[in-house]
Amino acid sequence: MRTAYSVETVRTAERELMARLPDGALMQRAAAGLAAACADLVGRVYGSRVVLLVGSGDNGGDALYAGARLARRGAGVTAVLLAPERTHAGGLAALRRAGGGVAPSRQADGIPAFLRAAADLIDRADLVLDGIVGIGAKGPLRPDAAPLAALASRARAAVVAVDLPSGVDPDTGEVDGEAIRADLTVTFGTHKPGLLVDPGREYAGSVRLVDIGLSLPGEAAVEALQHADVARLLPVPGAESDKYRRGVVGIAAGSARYPGAAVLAVSGALRGGAGAVRYVGPAADAVIARFPETLVSDRGPRKAGRVQAWVVGPGAGDDASAVAEVLAADVPVLIDADGLRLADVDAVRGRDAPTLMTPHAGEAAALLGVAREEVERARLDSVRELAGRYGATVLLKGSTTLVAGPGGGAAAAVRVNATGTSWLATAGSGDVLSGLTGSLLAAGLSAVDAGSVGAYLHGLAGRLAADGAPVGAHDVAAALPLAWRDVVRG
């Protein structure tokens, strides 16, 4: 499991560790890891041109000490200081001792000269270190720092963010205005939520974690399953299994207008570990034609026969009665697409069995009564807010998919999945995800596990199916067994 802790938790752990270590020891650990990562990235340190963007906090201190280490290995290092009078004194002294220099300052030379000099240095650099601000960030980048972020983001140089890209909110991944776009982020002690959740994740580039000895107590704020975690959660039939014990998943989806949604949901469900897939709705002929192993019924969910979990909503049009019948069932229910619009909030809140809602940003925005951009800007808050309002587990789809347990709140970790690829942004791929995830629910996974394992396999299948080229949703479904095997084989 990859875990990310809130700034508050990191600060507590940092205080405890600092009390037991000599002054400056933690920063030296951070700077050593940072310099090593920079050296790996540029390949040849000797003769390389390095620019440090240095803010007034310890984040700038890390950059200065790492810059000193690179200067000692023969790099030409220049620091651009945002606040010369408040720069980390030890770090600046170390840089100067190692032969590093300082660019003209804003205060002494005026803003135009300062920015011209910074632009010139960044243009010629092989490597830019972003030490503007780290976990001490408050609000959007300030007006003096924002132009530097813009210059660095456009540079041909490799950009390494120290701890996290400046301009990305450490706890949420929100970006308000300008932010550093890094090739690599070197983060200390633990991942920060903003490195795993979009849009922050996209700004971070690849992320390298440097162990500085922090021990982090309690619940993480955000966690991401890895192959081994998923492998442990996947349902595997044993000698005593039969199709009913493996779980039957019911799919109430599709309509005369959208029969394909039913077919795609069934295609995902057949690859999700349940022993049987039961389809209920007006697209039975299309489903049977493509997947003859499906059990079909046209008598509505209540009379369809036994199921261990329901999926309702993909391509369902305006069939509110199917949604109401499914919500009345005492088994786990996944609500997707049209079902989200048709589901009564009190009916969802009143359920005893688990409910998993799977909106994309547009659907989440409609449920929350806000603009889509608002959900995309604040994904973590949005998924928690929805989970709280509905008393349900919520899976918010997107380039990173988030899964929050019922009740929302910050007490329990939100799961994040980044196995996907933008090739998944294709009509019907969400239907495949809903069937797959419903199947995992029927096989006995909890709503949070089913959602996060479903998103993981779906993302991986998307990658394997696409392999750099466009794919249709049915290709993603067909690649699910490949993804499953990839996970199991480690």
Ligand SMILES: NC(=O)C1=CN([C@@H]2O[C@H](COP(=O)(O)OP(=O)(O)OC[C@H]3O[C@@H](n4cnc5c(N)ncnc54)[C@H](OP(=O)(O)O)[C@@H]3O)[C@@H](O)[C@H]2O)[C@@H](O)CC1
């Ligand atoms: N945790 C650990 O274990 C370890 C942590 N370490 C390192 O320490 C870092 C944290 O250092 P930190 O506490 O000094 O805060 P930091 O991120 O430098 O920012 C504060 C400065 O930024 C400014 N500022 C604020 N908002 C701003 C904005 N929007 N735009 C522009 N500026 C803004 C703010 O200005 P002020 O409000 O004071 O005017 C203040 O001067 C951490 O990320 C890691 O790199 C490692 O060395 C060792 C182990």
Ligand SMILES: Nc1ncnc2c1ncn2[C@@H]1O[C@H](COP(=O)(O)OP(=O)(O)O)[C@@H](O)[C@H]1O
């Ligand atoms: N840019 C992206 N990167 C990764 N995954 C994406 C991206 N865009 C969409 N996806 C994934 O593709 C699926 C699309 O689902 P959805 O929006 O419901 O589509 P549809 O309604 O057409 O089935 C979701 O699993 C989502 O997470």
Ligand SMILES: [K+]
């Ligand atoms: K930074």
